Amino acid sequence: MTNYKIIFTGPVGAGKTTAISSISDRPPVSTDKVATDMTRNVKKTTTVACDYGTVRLNGSDCLHLYGTPGQQRFDFMWDILTTGGIGLILLLDNTRPDPFQDMEFFLDQFQDFINQTQVAIGVTQTDLKSAPCIDDYHKHLDKQGSTIPIFEVDARKRQDVSLLIKALLFSLDPGLVENND
Amino acid sequence: MGNHAKPVRIAALGMEQRTYSTLQLFFHGHCQDSYVLVEEKSADISIIDMDGFQAYRMLEEHKKHYPDQPSILISLSDNKAHDAVYVRKPIQLEALSSALRSAKKRLQQQPVAKISVPKISVKEVAEAKASVAKNTAKNTPKLQTADNTPNAVPPVLNDVIHRPKTVVKHAKPGSNHFNQYRYAADALTEDTDIELIDTKLAARFNPLNPVQVAKFQYQSKQTLQGYFQQAYFMALQKKRNIVLKGAWRPITILYKSKQLRVEKNFRHLYALSGMFFDKSEVSIAVLDNSVDCEPSIHETVLPAEPFLWKLSMRTSRGRVPVDTNFTAPIKLIRWPNFTRTIVTPHALRIAALWAKRPTSLVDTANYLAIPLQYVFIFYNAAVSLNFVTPEMAKKDRTTTSSPPVKRHQYRKIFQDLLDRLRNN
Ligand SMILES: Nc1nc2c(ncn2[C@@H]2O[C@H](COP(=O)(O)OP(=O)(O)OP(=O)(O)O)[C@@H](O)[C@H]2O)c(=O)[nH]1
Ligand SMILES: [Mg+2]
Numbered sequence: 045m046t047n048y049k050i051i052f053t054g055p056v057g058a059g060k061t062t063a064i065s066s067i068s069d070r071p072p073v074s075t076d077k078v079a080t081d082m083t084r085n086v087k088k089t090t091t092v093a094c095d096y097g098t099v100r101l102n103g104s105d106c107l108h109l110y111g112t113p114g115q116q117r118f119d120f121m122w123d124i125l126t127t128g129g130i131g132l133i134l135l136l137d138n139t140r141p142d143p144f145q146d147m148e149f150f151l152d153q154f155q156d157f158i159n160q161t162q163v164a165i166g167v168t169q170t171d172l173k174s175a176p177c178i179d180d181y182h183k184h185l186d187k188q189g190s191t192i193p194i195f196e197v198d199a200r201k202r203q204d205v206s207l208l209i210k211a212l213l214f215s216l217d218p219g220l221v222e223n224n225d
Numbered sequence: 226m227g228n229h230a231k232p233v234r235i236a237a238l239g240m241e242q243r244t245y246s247t248l249q250l251f252f253h254g255h256c257q258d259s260y261v262l263v264e265e266k267s268a269d270i271s272i273i274d275m276d277g278f279q280a281y282r283m284l285e286e287h288k289k290h291y292p293d294q295p296s297i298l299i300s301l302s303d304n305k306a307h308d309a310v311y312v313r314k315p316i317q318l319e320a321l322s323s324a325l326r327s328a329k330k331r332l333q334q335q336p337v338a339k340i341s342v343p344k345i346s347v348k349e350v351a352e353a354k355a356s357v358a359k360n361t362a363k364n365t366p367k368l369q370t371a372d373n374t375p376n377a378v379p380p381v382l383n384d385v386i387h388r389p390k391t392v393v394k395h396a397k398p399g400s401n402h403f404n405q406y407r408y409a410a411d412a413l414t415e416d417t418d419i420e421l422i423d424t425k426l427a428a429r430f431n432p433l434n435p436v437q438v439a440k441f442q443y444q445s446k447q448t449l450q451g452y453f454q455q456a457y458f459m460a461l462q463k464k465r466n467i468v469l470k471g472a473w474r475p476i477t478i479l480y481k482s483k484q485l486r487v488e489k490n491f492r493h494l495y496a497l498s499g500m501f502f503d504k505s506e507v508s509i510a511v512l513d514n515s516v517d518c519e520p521s522i523h524e525t526v527l528p529a530e531p532f533l534w535k536l537s538m539r540t541s542r543g544r545v546p547v548d549t550n551f552t553a554p555i556k557l558i559r560w561p562n563f564t565r566t567i568v569t570p571h572a573l574r575i576a577a578l579w580a581k582r583p584t585s586l587v588d589t590a591n592y593l594a595i596p597l598q599y600v601f602i603f604y605n606a607a608v609s610l611n612f613v614t615p616e617m618a619k620k621d622r623t624t625t626s627s628p629p630v631k632r633h634q635y636r637k638i639f640q641d642l643l644d645r646l647r648n649n
Contacts, residue, residue, distance in 0.1 A: 048638055067646070101641040130635060177483065178562045179530075191580040193560040204564045206646045207573075211563065213643055214577035217633035218593070220640055222574065222647070 049108045049128050054135035055146045056114035059168040059199025061095045063135060064109045066202040068097025131212045132163040135199065139173045144184045164212040166197030232261040233329060236268035239277035242496045250499060268294060270328045275300040295328040422543040424596035432551035432587055441601060445546035447501040450536045454609050456509045457529055463511060466518055471507040473497060479518055483529045486520045498539040531566045534606050538569055541605035543598030553615040554583035561612055569606060570599040581630055583616050
């Protein structure tokens, strides 16, 4: 039995826990705690260790979904998290003061991992705040030279999260066959 | 036009305008004009959309007046209540062709005397159509549609009339078909459009054969897509709002928010995708920044990119703009925002491939083992938004020597996961 991991990362409140719950077979194990100090005025609960969900595949294989805590003081865990990972989903919250800075921060943190795998970016809460638009995110990335899938995503919608993961999978291997698409 | 026999005359009844346009295209392209759309009273065979408002009443009326006319019923559901031939939506090319063949057979079995109307030529049909084409949207009576959208614009004839300034009235007020026209759910006709593409047509496509190349190219600049594209990028570049006028209600492009102000019933704009307009019929005007751009009560505001994406997808019909290089590697510059825009067949795979390694249109179809026209549809939409760019072809190649991207060591796992994501 082999285990594979997709890692979900992003700032506090971007929707990592929610995204994992919308595609996990079982309700994810979360370590949400009532937020204290720095996150309290952002949201009621926050993930303090990590989220964990699973998707059972054929045979005994299993895909593990790991969500990193959004609070930056947990960054010592990130290396442990990424071992065995097949790709990264970065969720960004469009209502945050500087989502581009968030993007740069997380891409930088996971740079080595991304170089070995792929990343797909979902921008959440665009229903609450429509600017900046997806195009603006692309413009910020143009400097980097790589073409990363960036979609508007509502973490509560399975379809959105699923499309983001599909884009990640095809980026890893465009030769995959989507039956019925 | 390879068919010189008299065309079989078909009446399309109760049809949403895009289904109507699609049929027309199918008859003209795939069937090489061996069928032609005419009015009910001069038809040999009728095709009736059973999902329309009052479809059953219309069918009864039709049977009463034209008891001998073979009919083909199309519907989303499997309805076998009538002894007519049923074709399920989304319409499969083969199913429709075979239904037409069997209707034609039935027609030939009928005694000649029963066909009461005199045979007419294609030319007469075209003239008849042109004569109904006199009504502009302005003097067309308001149609009450099934979804209660007032003032729906009637179906538009394309292909037959090359440069129509007008829209065609499809139902007369007071007739039984008065209420038949409605806007159907978007997805239905989009599927239908793509289903109607004969993917075998490009199976042996040779990019070096000019005759074949011409078949899969179109003058994009002369379509609504082309004019809109021109106006949109002009607005972004000039940082000014722009209004685009033509055989449609004005479209205002709001550069700052990348939005459009269009009439509420904007969906009929997609049905204009099969038409060509001369430059003289279209105007692009830069608006003064002081002009108030608030939508009126008859208008709505849409995001511009998904609109252009969809319009280009509809316009493509499996073709690409003239001057497209079929062998130059195509590079993806920007992923479309796929959660909020239509995912054309195999779009994710094509995008991923072009992001990873620029690949020509022909090689892409080969490598991904998909119909070339699906690559064309995606390319057409993506290039209209500058999401892709052709790179200089190093040499003219028509075949792939090796797969452009190697198989991932975890392909089986990814494939499993993909299937799981699809299944629930
Ligand atoms: N309106 C709106 N709400 C969203 C969207 N995506 C997620 N949410 C909500 O945003 C809230 C925060 O989501 P979480 O999943 O807890 O965020 P998180 O990334 O796990 O946050 P931390 O664990 O604190 O780092 C939840 O209430 C979600 O339901 C969206 O696109 N729109
Ligand atoms: Mg969380």
